[in-house]
Amino acid sequence: MKKTNFLQMAVLASAITLTACGSRGAAEAESTATEVEVPVAPVVVPEPAEPAIDFAAEEQSFLQENNVVFFDFDRSDIREDARRTLAAHSAYLVAHESASVMLEGHTDERGTREYNMALGERRAKAVESYFRLRGVRAGQMQTTSFGKERLVSDDHALNRRVEILYLSW
Template sequence: MLGAGTGMDGNANGGNMSSEEQARLQMQQLQQNNIVYFDLDKYDIRSDFAAMLDAHANFLRSNPSYKVTVEGHADERGTPEYNIALGERRANAVKMYLQGKGVSADQISIVSYGKEKPAVLGHDEAAYAKNRRAVLVY
């Protein structure tokens, strides 16, 4: 039996969260898992990120007023121009994946930072792997 003052879902407010509050909570949960990593010099979406991206797509489809920016990044190897282009291809790959799952193109914007905003400083493969990414930002 649920404790006094809790609704069927266990919330103290009796489950009366507004749909906007529910969407905000769901978005906050999605932001805990919002990075797609890529192989060296690649921009194809790996299968191990499909479930995470599907969750983002479901949220965006269910909440058409929400928008996401996909930030593309690269590791430090390569010229600045090459890495900006690669980051853009990575961000665009995520955008196309989301659109393929029914998300409106109007909800998705992309930006590339190339190698300018590393997640990890370092000059080894472990650091490079963390920097080859696309980040979904709400």
């Protein structure tokens, strides 16, 4: 179902682009015709240099900017506030079979390094199973954990995270 949505969007997007180009092209052709009075065959107008809307790029940069989900202390269950982000990524992964991600789990600084390696891994695996349930293929995902080796903040809550990193689009 998600797949259909994306196809529809893609078709719609190209339709909008074509219509826009078509009307502009026709206006230009008309004015030329009045001056020189030479009958002109319908022209194939080149794509504009600045594509106003590139849905794929837009979506990819949106996903890259929203690629972190957070967890509660010593927990690895998916929080309510993570669902929108995860839904966007799973939809993209389902629609793009060639896309693949590294799910990288992290913890805050409390706890031993080795235990936190396992805890970060469990968080990455929680995101992986969430994606699996939404139809993402196993081969599109890898999990890893840095435990508490890559802290990004003094705020514990911002360190307890999974980063979704695209290996291919």
